[in-house]
Amino acid sequence: MEKTKKYILSENQIPEQWYNIQADMPNAMLPPLHPGTKQPIGPADLAPLFPMELIKQEVSKERWIDIPEEVRDVYKLWRPSPLFRATNFEKLLDTPAKIYYKYEGVSPAGSHKPNTAVPQAYYNKMEGVKKIATETGAGQWGSALSFACNHFGIDLEVYMVKVSYEQKPYRKFMMNTWGANVYSSPTNRTESGRKVLADDPNSPGSLGIAISEAVERAATSTDTKYSLGSVLNHVLMHQTVIGLESIKQMELAGDFPDIVIGCFGGGSNFAGISFPFLGLNFREGKKVRCIAAEPSSCPKLTKGEFRYDFGDTVGLTPLIPMYTLGHTFMPAPIHAGGLRYHGAGAIVSQLLKDKLIEAQSFHQIECFDAGVKFARSEGIIPAPESNHAIACAVKEALKAKAEGTPKTILFNLSGHGNFDMSAYDAYFSGKLVEHHLTEQELHADLEMLETPVIA
Numbered sequence: 262m263e264k265t266k267k268y269i270l271s272e273n274q275i276p277e278q279w280y281n282i283q284a285d286m287p288n289a290m291l292p293p294l295h296p297g298t299k300q301p302i303g304p305a306d307l308a309p310l311f312p313m314e315l316i317k318q319e320v321s322k323e324r325w326i327d328i329p330e331e332v333r334d335v336y337k338l339w340r341p342s343p344l345f346r347a348t349n350f351e352k353l354l355d356t357p358a359k360i361y362y363k364y365e366g367v368s369p370a371g372s373h374k375p376n377t378a379v380p381q382a383y384y385n386k387m388e389g390v391k392k393i394a395t396e397t398g399a400g401q402w403g404s405a406l407s408f409a410c411n412h413f414g415i416d417l418e419v420y421m422v423k424v425s426y427e428q429k430p431y432r433k434f435m436m437n438t439w440g441a442n443v444y445s446s447p448t449n450r451t452e453s454g455r456k457v458l459a460d461d462p463n464s465p466g467s468l469g470i471a472i473s474e475a476v477e478r479a480a481t482s483t484d485t486k487y488s489l490g491s492v493l494n495h496v497l498m499h500q501t502v503i504g505l506e507s508i509k510q511m512e513l514a515g516d517f518p519d520i521v522i523g524c525f526g527g528g529s530n531f532a533g534i535s536f537p538f539l540g541l542n543f544r545e546g547k548k549v550r551c552i553a554a555e556p557s558s559c560p561k562l563t564k565g566e567f568r569y570d571f572g573d574t575v576g577l578t579p580l581i582p583m584y585t586l587g588h589t590f591m592p593a594p595i596h597a598g599g600l601r602y603h604g605a606g607a608i609v610s611q612l613l614k615d616k617l618i619e620a621q622s623f624h625q626i627e628c629f630d631a632g633v634k635f636a637r638s639e640g641i642i643p644a645p646e647s648n649h650a651i652a653c654a655v656k657e658a659l660k661a662k663a664e665g666t667p668k669t670i671l672f673n674l675s676g677h678g679n680f681d682m683s684a685y686d687a688y689f690s691g692k693l694v695e696h697h698l699t700e701q702e703l704h705a706d707l708e709m710l711e712t713p714v715i716a
Contacts, residue, residue: 274509275333275340280501282536282608283494284324285543288615290607291715293579294569302579310479310487312388315381318495326498328380335379335412339368340502344510349638356658357667359516362674363507363534364641370435372644372676373530374405374490377499381488382409392416392485394478396446396471398526399425399599399646400432401676402490407439418485420446420454420474422601423466424594431680446471453477453575465594468526468602469574476577491527492572492581492606500533503673508537511671518549520657522672524649525553525562525620526599528606534673539617553609553620554653556600556628558593558696561586562613562620564703569712570604582715583610587706593696595625596645596684603706614715623652626695629688631655632678644676645684 283289292301307316318326328336347360354360365373385393393415397403403419410417419441426433426445436443446466447454453473457464464470472489479487489496504521511517521538523531535551542549555562561584570585572578585604592601605613612618632648634655635641643651650672661668678685687693 275336276328276502276505277333278325278327279498280505280537280540281321281324281326281498282540283322285540286608286611287543287617288611290611291582293581293607296571296576296579299580306579310476312384312390312486314384314387315495318498319493329383332380332383336502341506341510342367342503344507344514345639346514347635347639350635351658353634353638354655354658354662356662357665358658358661359667359669360654360658361511361514361516361518361669361671363503363671364674365503365530366641366644366674366677368405369408370401370404371679372401372405373500373503373533373673374402375408376502376533377490377496377529378402378405378409379412380499382406382413382415385415385486385488386413390415390486392418392482393488394418394420394475394485395488395490396420396422396468396475397425397490398422398468398471398601399644400429400436400680401599401644403441403443404432404435406488406490407436407441410441411439417441418478419443420448420471422446422468422471423464428596428683429680446474448474450474451477453577456575467574467591469588472573473575473577476573480577491529491602492604494606494608496529497532497536497606497608500529501536503530503533504535504537507534507671508541516669518671519668520550520552520670522552522554522650522653522657522670524600524646524675525555525605526602526646527604528609530673530675532606532609534671535618539612551618552653552657553618554649555620555622556595556649557622557624558595558698559586559601559603560622560698561603561605563622566707567610567614567715568710569715570710572604580712581607583607584613585707586703587710589709590706595696596681596687599646600649621653621656623649624695626688626693628652629685629693633688641674642678642685643674644678645681647675647678650674
């Protein structure tokens with residue numbers, strides 16, 4: 262196998278600041294609304310859930326936010342993460358396109374999630390927080406926050422979506438190793454969980470349900486805060502270390518992407534790879550296409566509606582202006598558990614509404630087809646979530662071949678699939694199920710929303 266070129270930044274080139282895209286967006290987001298009063302929320306409304314420094318970051322319009330040295334010291338365990346050119350994958354596809362990937366699977370938790378888990382744990386520690394409650398889909402966020410909370414001496418309670426809890430036991434064991442208590446969601450530990458189980462005792466769970474449980478635990482406990490792994494503004498901002506490093510690494514490679522791709526659940530890894538490049542589009546007139554790759558079985562960006570909706574299933578969170586399938590939508594139990602979320606972050610939603618980014622959807626089997634081809638040519642077994650970005654890269658590379666137009670493609674390989682082998686076993690044994698939504702299934706939950714579509 263031909264050796265793949267590898268470009269790594271030196272230690273002192275780890276970003277010193279996060280990039281806040283809110284400073285450069287042509288149109289500001291609509292404000293989140295209080296779930297009770299339906300009025301714009303303020304810092305006091307968020308204080309029971311988050312430390313004040315994260316609340317400040319959530320509403321900040323400053324372009325650059327300093328990364329604390331204590332956070333950068335932890336980042337040094339794996340940052341800067343490597344950027345590779347996938348020359349063998351290019352040959353397999355017989356494409357004139359150049360394909361690069363930023364590999365976030367080198368982190369202790371095996372994904373991009375520690376980029377925000379570490380600062381969130383740090384800011385909670387600085388405010389004297391002793392315990393955090395959170396949710397996790399495929400287990401990558403729960404693993405990352407377990408690692409971060411262990412580092413800063415904070416107790417952690419994780420509500421893991423039931424279908425992933427059963428499919429991915431080794432992620433649970435990772436969390437346990439770092440000291441977290443993990444529960445299969447929905448549970449009988451919360452009113453939210455009991456409500457779901459009363460309606461469906463066999464519920465496979467969803468991120469929306471798990472969020473409801475974690476938020477309830479934090480809101481009803483004086484010693485517990487809440488932490489979210491995607492969707493919110495400060496979470497997306499923390500992830501921009503990915504794109505900021507990528508810009509420098511592409512310079513070292515003597516190249517620059519025409520297309521930037523990230524898989525999409527709530528928005529964190531897509532934002533991490535794409536927002537710094539979008540910033541160059543806004544400030545310098547670059548023309549980078551940024552594509553969010555989502556599952557066809559949970560297509561909020563490609564088939565959802567832009568309206569105010571809850572971030573959780575039960576309705577405990579603020580109402581967020583988002584592309585959504587409805588907060589009661591129950592995604593099919595695909596193996597890409599981290600993408601099984603009904604809505605999208607407010608920033609990403611506004612960018613899509615303004616046609617500044619694109620979205621494409623992919624079926625589960627075509628994503629595994631692409632992931633296996635990538636693994637056999639590049640050696641890394643991708644996480645099922647990351648396979649969506651690979652499938653999108655394949656589509657764009659073959660399009661470049663058909664059109665005879667060389668393109669440079671960069672995608673975020675957001676995590677490895679070493680703990681997802683049951684999914685690959687299902688793929689190779691022909692047991693991987695394809696899920697096709699009917700129009701009725703797509704619109705049933707949206708019809709129950711009381712908020713109008715945002716023009």
